[in-house]
Amino acid sequence: MPRLLSSQVDLLSSSPSQRQCERTSFSFYCAVRQRLPAWLLEDMRCMEVFSWEDGGPRAFLPSEALLYALVHDHQDYARFLLKEHSASAMRPTRCSFCRGSGRAPHLAIAVRYDRVSILGMMLATLKDAQVQTAKDFLDCRGGCSHVADAGKTAVQLAVELSRPDCLLLLLVHGALPSGADAALQRLVASDGTERRRAQRCLDFLLLFLPGPPALFCPQDESHRWQSLLGNEVFRWLRGLAPPPLLLQALRCLARSGPDQITALPDFLQLHSRQ
Structure with missing residues (x-):
């Protein structure tokens, strides 16, 4: 995202046209950050804002505007873009750094900034798209090697950053439940609220996994893992017992929607059986 003052833009740009494009892009970024009305932002995007690419100006894309809305949690503008442009508002954007074609970064950005509401809007939009299109977005891995999230799906990023609300939304909408090993290691390495x-x-990953994952559990740490996971879940993960009845019941409930799980009292969560 551009964060350049006008004086800095003058120094970095090589032509008056390019400088003008950078000024309008920056003004648009500021307008989204100030959360101006969606209709006004869209008027700016369509008529006043241009980006410089391959030696010339081009119109600012809806997918680029949605990235700005995500970063600044402008929910009204995100809703407008998704309603007007559907899944095309999440099309892959070209990387301005390496000029690569890139991947669709919107789900990963939503997870990184913990934008649960906008993530829900995007997933609802994908639900109405073609099945393969939705899967391409849900299980897309970050592309450019210089990006922090390169090679990671939105689910893996949600696990690494401990974003349970984002993770549940992704899983309910059909994302692959990967990252169980990382989730186990995060559980060991964290404490307090983070734990x-x-x-x-x-817990959410276990509800959507087709079977027990390979558990990272050295023999001399069995008691530690057992205290963290609970006896029934621990034995299931080690292949020593069938899945707990609570796990089987919650699996059916989880697939009906995220609200069904998050509304349950704490004593009916998987971790309550520890």
Whole structure:
């Protein structure tokens, strides 16, 4: 995202046209950050804002505007873009750094900034798209090697950052439940509030996994893992017992929507059986 003052833009740009494009792009960024009305922002995007690419100006894309809305949590503008442009508002954007074609970064950005409401809007939009289109977005891995989230799906990023609300939304809408090993390691490495979030992430992954994952559990740490996971879940993960009845019941409930799980009292969560 551009964060250049006008004096800095003059120094970095090589032509008056390019400088003008950078000024209008920066003014648009500031307008989204100030959360101006969606209709006004869209008028700016369509008529006043241009980006410089391959030696010339081009119109500012809806997918680029949605990235700005995500960063600044402008929910009204995100809703407008998704309603007007549907899944095309999440099309891959070209990387301005390496000039690569890039991947669709919107779900990963929503997870990184913990934009649960906008993530829900995007997933609802994908639900109405073609099945393969939705899967391409849900299980897309970050592309450019210089990006922090390169090679990671939105689910893996949600696990690593302990974003349980984002993770549940992704899983309910059909994303692959990967990252169980990372969730287990996050549980061990964290404490306090962070551990509770890591525990929730692990619980949600277990609800959507088709079977027990390979558990990272050295023999001399069995008691530690057992205290963290609870005896029934621990034995299931080690292949020593069938899945707990609570796990089987919650699996059916989880697939009906995220609200069904998040509304349950704490004593009916998986971690309550520890």
